[in-house]
Amino acid sequence: MKVLVVGQGGREHALVWKLKQSPSVETVYCAPGNAGTGLDAINVDIADSDINGLVDFATKEKIDLVVVGPEAPLVAGLTDRMINAGLRVFGPSKAAAALEGSKVFSKRLMKSANVPTADFSVFDHVELAKQWVDQVDDRGWVVKANGLAAGKGVIVCKNRQETHDAIDRILKFREFGDAGKQIVIEELLVGQEASILAITDGRTIVPLEVAQDHKRAYDNDEGPNTGGMGAYCPANVVTPELMEEITKTMLIPTIHAMNQRETPFRGVLYAGVMLTEDGPKTLEYNVRFGDPETQPVLMRLKSDLAQILLAAAKGQLHKIEPLEWDTRQAVCVVMASEGYPGDYTKGLPITGLDAAAEVPDVKVFHAGTKLVGKNVVNNGGRVLGVTALGDTFADAKARAYEAADLIQWPGGWCRRDISDKAV
């Protein structure tokens, strides 16, 4: 099989690496990829936003399976275009990707399907939103831009004043552009978060082992929100009983509701879940693999990923064998550029990658990297996902940091407490 992975982050490097291990896969292409995917696959210089370019390439190369990493091309309709061109794709249609592309759609669908989630209201006028906030209790709220905002369109507010400010930032000043034409204001939930990723063909649902992300920039969950500074798997805060509850109250009703609307969901349904005192509640849906969650999850997956994704794309997920998992634990430490999640300098040469690769049971997944001549340089905010397996979380963590400490570039840094919350 020839496979094309679309995207350029750590998630895509992990997908490429795992897909390449499949005996049925001859060639893996990655568009546009990064320095790491260039070692494990053939990079193709086509941006993930260039739908025509991607469809032309996949058609010309007779790609057997296209795997779409990021949300933006899914929401823009890449899957529909590929399918119209006769190609086989793992990833939801444009209509189904609205579960991530529109928070308003997603929240309304959850409500109509009785999926537990924070109570919410929708606004498109600044003054009406503020009047509503003034009428309800002075407590914490979360204000969310309706559309895609590269993971930044969510503002957690401690009180009424902060909520007013967030309304201004998103709806009045349009900090996130048109994504902020409409907002959701919802209850602030408290608890531990978990990332529930499930592969589905619209009928069969195959949950992956649960991971936990670390969204805040600094140790002890302090500092600004980021795309994710590290992750570990399995996240045992989600017990088998909780997982059953999540499947019954969130995943099944959501897949069912999408079928009823005649926009079946096929791909990865990723529920960001908050484990509150009143039980698990959905914070949001994503329509793709999580980044960096995919890195530790795929390190532990022993089954053939290409066959699973192909079965899902064909609507034959019921035919696959139960997934097999490495019994060890996996920890992924994200190394970031100085200044991230704010501005940062690109093009700084990274050293120590070869030495880090020699640490046993470690895989260094590349995210924001690029090859310039013979040098690997940083090319993004999140640069590497140093991922290790160990018999205990302490072992896996020690290995991941042993490898991370061998890697250097000016200003490169990481959180030091990834997986400390693991039970």
Ligand code: AMP
């Ligand atoms: P989202 O893009 O909706 O996943 O939100 C990003 C992050 O904001 C989540 O991972 C949570 O940490 C936080 N968040 C979102 N919604 C809520 C909420 N209702 N209560 C508390 N935190 C939230």
Ligand code: GLY
């Ligand atoms: N790690 C969070 C996300 O992929 O959205």
